[in-house]
Amino acid sequence: MRVIESRGLGVLALVLASASADAQERAANPPPATSCPEAVAAIATCYTAKLDTGAYVLVAMPKTWNGNLIVFAHGGPSVTPPVANDSEDDLVKYGVGVKMGFAWVASTYRKEGYGVQMAGADTDDARKFFVDRIGKPKRTILHGASYGGLVGAKLTETSGNYDGAFFNSGAVAGSIGNYEFRADLRAVYQFYCNNLPAPGDAQAPLWAGLPAGSKMTLKEMTERIDSCTGVTKPASARSEEQKKNLANILGVMRVPEALLVRHMQAGMFVFRDIGERITGGKNPFSNANVRYWGSSDDSALNRGVTRFEADAAARAALIADGQPTGAISIPIVSIHSMNDPQAAVEAQYDYRESVRAKGKGNLLVQAYTDERSHTGQSAPELAASIDALMQWIEKGTKPSPQSIAVSCERLRGTYDGPCRYHPEYEPKPLNTRYARSAPPTR
DSSP, rough: OOEEEOOOOOOOHHHHHSSOOOOOOOHTTOOOOEEEHHHHHTTEEEEEEEEEEEOEEEEESSSSOOEEEEEEEEEOSSOOOOOTTHHHHHHHHHHHHHTTTTTTEEEOOOSOOHHHHHHHHHHHHHHHHHHHOOOSSSOOEEETTTTHHHHHHHHHHSSOOOOOEEEEEETTTTTHHHHHHHHHOOOOOOOOHOOOOOOTSSOOOOOGOTTTTOOHHHHHHHHHHHHHHOOSSOGGOHHHHHHHHHHHHHHOOOOOGGHHHHHHHHHIIIIIIIIIISSSOOOOOOOTTTOOOSSSOOHHHHHSSOOOOHHHHHHHHHHHOOOOOOOOOEEEEEEEEEOOSSSSHHHHHHHHHHHHTTGGGEEEEEEEEESSSOOOOHHHHHHHHHHHHHHHHHHHOOOOOHHHHHHHHTTTTTTTTTOOOOOOOOOOHHHHHGGOOOOOOO
């Protein structure tokens, strides 16, 4: 792997004093050091580099290294190009791993937009960078958050370079489960608002996202959504028509008001990427037989909503890029908020069933927390999961939701934050969420 740019000053050998002799031997060409985020600056030295793919790598090496490595796959996908400091916020958020003594490495994805296989390759490039330029760890675990959980789920099925994996709030339902409901959202939104696209705009099918060559920005998209729904305004400032439109859209789609723009962003910008990079411009989504319900007039909505059929080859291509098969071969601990407003907790049910279908259920442990935020797990909640995974890898002691919860309480004395595990929680199937679920019987 060729590095085309690196920055900072420092001597790596001082940091590796506690590492293995093998790791020290491999650190013949260390990158220059740079400043760490304040959250870990006192306990680690950091290194950055730009790879020839265009991705930026960030390493945090604890001054007292336990010899193990966390490779981090971040969320997204982003709709803006990567920049050198993109991974710093992730290091701050997940610095508990460094505080536990793990080396930590992350990569941006080489470009903005969708592509699970691309993101997996970039994540594994970060691991290779660490091995080539820093040292060979004793154990390597993969940590994926949000979209990075999907990236990690796919990467662990194809790579033999990891001893275990940990996901928090992972979008592990896969490319169809994560995105098809946003095709429903595009259709429902357009029925009520008819402005993305507006009649005078260049037209594209709703499943295609933005038309080819569109220069629409996130700000412009948000302004249009706001003009129809008033979603960015206080409720008191919305017109009666905006209130009605917003209530109907949210009533059918059952997404939080605060995330409407975020989901629409994916349904436009990410859908365009999917068509350009994965499906050859063909449609992988279908709403042909979906009955929408939860609006003020379900009959009118179902008569008038735009319908589309999936192209079989396009759907297969999207599945091949980003749908976990469940064929795992390493221990995986996956935690998720019961009330995650962005990545549906029901994804965990579908992921578990795919793993079980491959006869690998003994390699997956899932546990659930109770906070109303996405990737909002606390430091002791994260630490308990990482510790459980390492005990499983090193000693063969398989954790349980109960044991992870107990470990969290123990670690509260070391790391600040609450323990909100609910060991008895059981998610429902993903098809019980959003507009695709059956309406309640009356």
